[in-house]
């Protein structure tokens with residue numbers, strides 16, 4: 001087999017598992033050389049695929065928000081991620097990033113081997129499967145985007161056509177994409193330079209697609225930029241602030257976990273001002289929806305509730321986000337969902 005033979009991408013796990021040891025190793029080596037010469041398997045979407053993904057998202061029925069929570073499909077996620085290639089190199093806590101695993105020769109070989117071993121039905125070395133494997137390789141963790149379908153559900157339930165929606169930590173554009181697929185005027189604030197580039201590029205691309213909504217991205221720190229925004233300008237404030245220092249989105253000074261290195265300083269310097277400014281910027285009767293990661297990660301729901309109430313918000317409740325876990329990673333864990341949630345408040 002030629003060292004950079006594309007055929008290796010069309011071998012399923014089952015087929016590979018039937019090979020003898022030497023042939024298996026040869027295929028792993030061949031896939032390894034293919035990916036070394038091609039580079040990281042970033043999403044690649046052509047104009048037609050972008051148009052199709054956008055259409056699918058905007059036609060998707062809006063998911064109900066129930067007592068048990070809100071579950072959104074992954075429609076639109078690939079499109080949002082496509083504009084944020086930087087996501088793959090972000091460090092989460094002490095874990096390796098998918099980018100680091102890919103660029104380590106030993107780990108890349110092991111990742112390909114593992115992929116063919118655990119997924120008999122998949123093409124183990126193709127871009128989609130390799131991305132999945134790099135995200136879930138032992139000792140690795142990656143950041144995730146906010147599901148555009150869940151964003152649509154929140155936007156549908158808590159805002160109306162032509163409303164202004166403010167997102168003070170715009171992240172990887174899941175909420176921007178959701179808003180653009182509906183008639184909303186989205187304003188996002190984000191300090192991370194590569195993310196701002198990706199968000200603006202999504203905006204241009206979706207505008208070319210004839211997006212229903214409009215948007216604007218303000219580059220900077222929420223705690224500074226929000227002070228400059230007019231009072232009562234937003235009908236809904238909906239965001240996913242950093243999980244303190246759990247995810248290290250970039251090493252720029254503007255990152256809140258770098259500006260405020262202890263959790264107490266972070267609460268005082270970032271979280272409190274942002275929540276207080278939200279109170280000022282939101283119209284009366286408007287909702288304030290904050291995504292938290294839950295579990296052991298900061299900020300604690302109780303801190304957000306306490307600061308929200310002190311700022312004058314009425315706490316409405318917690319909407320669990322029913323995001324399924326990757327089953328093979330959690331064989332002994334009965335909890336099928338991540339502990340993420342949206343805390344919902346109202347300006348009365």
Ligand SMILES: C[S@@+](CC[C@H](N)C(=O)[O-])C[C@H]1O[C@@H](n2cnc3c(N)ncnc32)[C@H](O)[C@@H]1O
Pocket residue numbers: 143144145146168169170171172173174189190191192195220221222223240241242243249250254255256257270
């Ligand atoms: C939870 S993450 C976003 C990832 C997330 N899952 C999403 O919604 O796409 C939080 C975001 O806050 C941004 N951030 C960090 N410091 C900030 C600051 N001072 N002001 C506003 N946003 C900040 C990070 O760059 C990151 O994009």
